Amino acid sequence: MSLLSVTDLSLGFAGDRSFAHVLDGVNLSIGPGQIMGVVGESGCGKTTLARAILGVLPAHSTRIRGGGISFRGVDMLSPGASADLRGRAVTFVPQDPFSSLNPLFRIGDQIMDLMKFKSPRRKAGPVRFPLFAPYPRRRRKADRARLMEVLEQVQLPQPDRLLKKFPHEVSGGQRQRLMIAMALLPEPDLIIADEPTTALDVTIQAQILGLLRRLANDNGVAVMLTTHDLGSAYEICDAITVMYAGQDVEAAPIDEFFARPAHPYTNALLASLPSEDGSVSGIPGTVPSLTDAPAGCRFHPRCERATAECRTVRPGVTGDPDRHGVRCYHPVQPLGAAA
Numbered sequence: 162m163s164l165l166s167v168t169d170l171s172l173g174f175a176g177d178r179s180f181a182h183v184l185d186g187v188n189l190s191i192g193p194g195q196i197m198g199v200v201g202e203s204g205c206g207k208t209t210l211a212r213a214i215l216g217v218l219p220a221h222s223t224r225i226r227g228g229g230i231s232f233r234g235v236d237m238l239s240p241g242a243s244a245d246l247r248g249r250a251v252t253f254v255p256q257d258p259f260s261s262l263n264p265l266f267r268i269g270d271q272i273m274d275l276m277k278f279k280s281p282r283r284k285a286g287p288v289r290f291p292l293f294a295p296y297p298r299r300r301r302k303a304d305r306a307r308l309m310e311v312l313e314q315v316q317l318p319q320p321d322r323l324l325k326k327f328p329h330e331v332s333g334g335q336r337q338r339l340m341i342a343m344a345l346l347p348e349p350d351l352i353i354a355d356e357p358t359t360a361l362d363v364t365i366q367a368q369i370l371g372l373l374r375r376l377a378n379d380n381g382v383a384v385m386l387t388t389h390d391l392g393s394a395y396e397i398c399d400a401i402t403v404m405y406a407g408q409d410v411e412a413a414p415i416d417e418f419f420a421r422p423a424h425p426y427t428n429a430l431l432a433s434l435p436s437e438d439g440s441v442s443g444i445p446g447t448v449p450s451l452t453d454a455p456a457g458c459r460f461h462p463r464c465e466r467a468t469a470e471c472r473t474v475r476p477g478v479t480g481d482p483d484r485h486g487v488r489c490y491h492p493v494q495p496l497g498a499a500a
C-alpha cells in the first residue's frame with residue numbers, strides 16, 4: 162500500500178503574460194519506509210513537486226490543473242485537511258541548509274522553537290496565538306532529551322556545545338546533519354529531501370547520503386530524495402522515478418531500473434554518465450521552455466525514436482506501474498502489456 166500517491170498531477174505558475182505548465186500529469190508512489198529517488202535535470206520540476214506535496218507553493222500564482230496528492234489517505238491539496246500533517250508526518254530537508262536557519266539566533270533556540278509546535282508529544286490541532294502559546298516544562302524537558310538522542314543519531318559531536326552556536330559557526334556538513342535531525346524530530350512517516358547534498362563537497366555528500374539511508378532504515382521512515390545525480394540515487398534509493406520537463410517518464414525498483422532502462426530519456430541520461438576512460442557525452446538538444454512546452458511526450462524533440470503519435474498525445478504507462486512502468490510508445494526494451 163502507498164504512503165504517498167501523486168496521481169496525474171498537473172499544475173503551473175501564472176506570470177504576467179505567460180503560463181509555465183510545470184507539472185504535466187505526474188504520477189509517483191512511495192511505500193512506507195521506501196526511499197524513492199526523483200531524478201531529473203535542473204528545471205524538470207523536482208522542487209515544484211516537493212513543494213506541492215508539502216503544500217508550500219505560492220498561492221497567488223499557482224494553478225492546479227488536475228490530479229491529486231494523497232498522503233495516508235489525506236488529500237494534501239486541501240489546506241484544511243493536510244495542515245496537521247505538514248512539518249510533522251511529512252518533513253523537509255532543504256537544498257541549502259544555511260538559508261533555512263536564522264543567522265541571528267542560536268541553533269538550540271531555533272530547534273526548540275520548532276519542537277514547541279512540531280513535537281510528536283504535542284497534541285495536534287491549530288494554535289490560536291502561537292507567540293503566546295505555553296511550552297509546558299515536562300514536554301520541553303522530554304523534547305530536549307529526544308533532541309540530544311537525535312543529534313547523536315546524526316553523528317554530531319558535543320551536542321551541548323553545538324546547540325549554543327550560531328548557524329555560521331558550524332560547517333556546511335554539520336548544518337545539513339542538523340537539518341536531517343530537525344526533519345527527524347517530529348517522528349515523520351515521510352521526509353522530503355530536496356537535493357540535500359548539492360551545496361556540499363563530494364566526500365561530505367557521500368556521508369550525508371549514507372546517513373539518510375541508515376536513518377531511514379533505523380526509523381522506518383520513507384524518503385523522497387530529489388536529485389539530478391543518478392549516482393546518488395543508486396547509492397541509497399530503493400526505487401527511482403525519472404522526470405523530464407515536468408513529466409514522469411519511467412519508474413522502477415533500483416535493480417530493475419539499472420538492469421532494464423526502457424525510456425529513451427533514461428537511456429540517454431545513463432549514457433551521459435562519465436565513462437571509465439573519463440569521457441562524457443551530453444544529450445543532444447536542450448530542455449524545452451515550460452511556458453511553451455511541446456505537446457505529447459515532452460522529450461520527443463530530442464528523441465531519435467519519436468514518431469507522429471509522440472508529438473501529439475502523451476503515452477500512457479506501459480508495463481506494471483507497481484514494478485516497472487514507462488511512458489513511451491517506443492521503449493528501448495518492451496515491458497509487457499499497457500496498464
Ligand SMILES: Nc1ncnc2c1ncn2[C@@H]1O[C@H](COP(=O)(O)OP(=O)(O)OP(=O)(O)O)[C@@H](O)[C@H]1O
Binds near residue numbers: 183208219389
Ligand atoms: N513560483 C514560480 N513561479 C514561476 N515559475 C516557477 C516557480 N517555481 C518554479 N518555477 C519554474 O518551474 C520550473 C521547474 O522548477 P523546479 O525548481 O521545480 O525544477 P527543479 O527540477 O527542482 O530544478 P533544480 O534542480 O534546478 O532545482 C522552472 O522552469 C522554474 O523556473
